[in-house]
Amino acid sequence: MGNVIDIVAQRAYTQLVPTRVNATIVDVARSAGVSVSTVSKVINARYGVSERTAEHVRRVIAELGYESSLGARSLRSQRTGVLGVLVAEFEPFSTELLKGLGQAAEGSGYELLAYSGRIGPDPRYGWELRSLARLSGTLIDGAVLVTPTVSDPDYRIPVVALDPHAGSSSMPTIDSDSLTGAELAVNYLLSLGHRRIAMLAGRPDLNSAQLREAGYRRALQAAGIPVDPTLIEIGGFRPDSATAPARALLDRPDRPTAVFAANDLTAIRTIEVANELGLRVPEDLSVVGFDDVPDASQFRTPLTTIAQPLYQMGRLAMETLLRLLEGAELEESHLTLATTLVVRESTAPVPSR
Incomplete structure (x- = not known):
């Protein structure tokens, strides 16, 4: 009797929780009882599917947790809807910049991908070139490079540099004085x-x-x-x-x-x-x-x-990137923000000896 109860419980559980971690478009079509092409039309908001069927497909997509891959999305539309924030490493400086970047991206329709690409023979130099080669064109539509070491990387997407370590550059830059x-x-x-x-x-x-x-x-x-x-x-x-x-x-x-x-x-x-x-x-x-x-x-x-002004620097960098993606002309390509003195407890008048 106990075995029968266990089997029934297991069947009930598997009906409630999908067994596939990464659901595919085929899984969605099978669960919704429609063709793969119908699911594709719903995902890409194309004509030819009734609103009732489309709503049913969207409900199945939500239940299965289906998400089309960025690569497939890129092949279909030449856009991924994702912007990259490329850093050599995650540390307090870059983390503060990320807050401003994220705030500026809200409501833009883009998702953010934070990526640390500090790899290679000497991870200090040229890391942004390696990162861009991996991500541009297939995973991201544009990028903010945080403290890049190369002044003019060979990129195929809109790019903005934050606090560039290499000095002057032809790409738009945001830094402080x-x-x-x-x-x-x-x-x-x-x-x-x-x-x-x-x-x-x-x-x-x-x-x-x-x-x-x-x-x-x-x-x-x-x-x-x-x-x-x-x-x-x-x-x-x-x-x-x-x-x-x-x-x-x-x-x-x-x-x-x-x-x-x-x-x-x-x-x-x-x-x-x-x-x-x-x-x-x-x-x-x-x-x-x-x-x-x-x-x-x-x-x-x-x-x-x-x-x-790290938060403001991040926000301005993202706003600049979004303007580039819209095809807008930049009034200024290189912005340098003022720095300020913050006095706390680590300083005092010179001690007498």
Whole structure:
């Protein structure tokens, strides 16, 4: 008797829950009792199917969870209805940009595909070319490239660059004023009485890092303070690569009283290294970062930083891409947004020794 009950229960369960994880158009046709061509007409909103039949087919599609593949959709219409957001890696900076990108895409009729393509012999360089080769034309109709390393990739779809690391480009770009932002950071430290100010720089091959170092140098020179090359170390934008350079700056008898780091993640790592060496922030050392990612305000010593308008940058990049897809002319192809100083608890007047 028990076996009979189990069999009946199993049959009831299989009727309620489809056994196929990926339903096909054939499954839909069979379940709806219509031809495959009828299902195709309903999916593509073509004539020749009564509204009653179409509604029945749509109900079966919803029950089975059927979704035509992006590749098949592309072959039919040359469009996928999907936009790509291509990043080298998912980290706080790109995550904040994604919020603005997603908001701008709402109501556009497009879906977003966030894709990390940091692969290849040297994943730092040319990752966007490899990603575009995989996705363009078959999976996405257009793309936003976040911090691309190639100035003019060979692409077949509309593309917008966000914070391009390669500098000037023929494709539309959205970035922030790294040069002025760095000057703001150093001038603020100077206003607190600091004169021995170090810099934990970013990757020297990237345009944003070059501009931030140029702003650091320009602020010191404008104040009549010679730039000491021994106070500049390469932090590389990553906490793991910033540890040794930060220690080299701080574990010396003539250590600086302040450090300007090229981004927030390496600034936070600088504070951690300072604490490991017995230094207090900001009593013994002031630290300023760049970006204003959420970690900056949430760290145990809230970080003074230069804020990039990341949400607005993402929103403008998506709006620009949507205009390109509509065939509209861009009033401006290259937008640079202002940066601002956000003062928190990691900075204080220069300590007396």
